[in-house]
Amino acid sequence: MRLENKVVIITGAGSGIGKETALLFAKEGAKVVVADVNEKGGEETVAEIKRNGDGFFFKLDVSNREQSKQMAKTVLEKYGKIDVLINNAGIVQDAFVSKMTEQQWDKVIDINLKGVFNCIQAVVDIMMNQGSGVIINTSSIVGLNGNVGQVNYSATKAGLIGMTKTLAKELGKKGIRVNAVAPGFIATPMTAAVPEKILEMMKEKTPLRRLGKPEDIANAYLYLASDESNFVNGAVLSVDGGLII
Numbered sequence: 060m061r062l063e064n065k066v067v068i069i070t071g072a073g074s075g076i077g078k079e080t081a082l083l084f085a086k087e088g089a090k091v092v093v094a095d096v097n098e099k100g101g102e103e104t105v106a107e108i109k110r111n112g113d114g115f116f117f118k119l120d121v122s123n124r125e126q127s128k129q130m131a132k133t134v135l136e137k138y139g140k141i142d143v144l145i146n147n148a149g150i151v152q153d154a155f156v157s158k159m160t161e162q163q164w165d166k167v168i169d170i171n172l173k174g175v176f177n178c179i180q181a182v183v184d185i186m187m188n189q190g191s192g193v194i195i196n197t198s199s200i201v202g203l204n205g206n207v208g209q210v211n212y213s214a215t216k217a218g219l220i221g222m223t224k225t226l227a228k229e230l231g232k233k234g235i236r237v238n239a240v241a242p243g244f245i246a247t248p249m250t251a252a253v254p255e256k257i258l259e260m261m262k263e264k265t266p267l268r269r270l271g272k273p274e275d276i277a278n279a280y281l282y283l284a285s286d287e288s289n290f291v292n293g294a295v296l297s298v299d300g301g302l303i304i
């Protein structure tokens with residue numbers, strides 16, 4: 060019970076890494092708010108949580124500031140506090156730079172970067188009033204190294220590292236820790252569309268010779284959300300099997 064009675068919001072918890080995290084955190088005693096634009100996936104996650112844990116679904120498009128504020132208000136009314144926010148929701152819309160449309164650029168920036176800002180602003184006053192809180196941002200190996208066809212995505216994931224380091228400085232003195240996780244290639248619906256040939260190449264380049272599993276990232280989130288990491292602030296934890304791209 061490493062998260063007993065902690066109130067945790069996980070965006071994008073209707074699928075992949077977020078879902079795995081929601082289920083793990085519920086087992087560890089957290090009350091889990093599953094915030095996702097995908098109603099079906101989100102409700103399914105909550106149904107699994109409720110078998111022996113506590114949580115609820117909030118339909119949230121992170122790029123919508125009003126919805127983000129409403130979510131924080133709802134969580135506060137229901138549970139009386141917000142201990143942890145995991146900004147895990149993210150999308151890809153890949154294209155070579157010469158072919159990328161303005162819409163592809165804007166959409167990825169709106170969800171992956173502005174969406175994180177929206178959710179942080181929605182909870183930050185609450186956490187400051189409490190004098191405690193943990194924020195975890197989901198970056199990527201692509202934010203550290205770049206990747207062909209992902210100029211929009213890599214810009215957002217690198218941007219999250221800047222945000223993490225700045226907020227660690229701004230909010231540390233208020234008792235709020237801000238860290239990032241940078242996953243490598245993880246087997247989820249997001250990577251299901253990546254051609255098999257590319258995934259094989261990534262495995263070859265990974266010293267541990269496999270793709271990551273959602274639980275590999277969920278366990279990293281768990282460490283950063285728990286009191287075990289209470290002197291870790293402004294860090295970017297790579298969880299990528301040693302892959303260099």
Ligand code: NAP
Nearest residue numbers: 071074075076096097120121148149199242244245247249
């Ligand atoms: P995933 O399986 O596609 O899950 C993402 C979830 O976020 C989905 O339920 C998705 O709903 C939801 N979502 C999309 N747009 C949203 C919005 N505007 N507001 C709220 N929720 C939204 O992806 P994943 O692989 O678990 O990825 C989770 C995070 O890890 C992302 O930030 C991703 O960039 C990052 N990451 C993943 C990998 C990897 O290899 N998988 C590597 C590095 C970093 P829909 O299904 O309706 O779109």
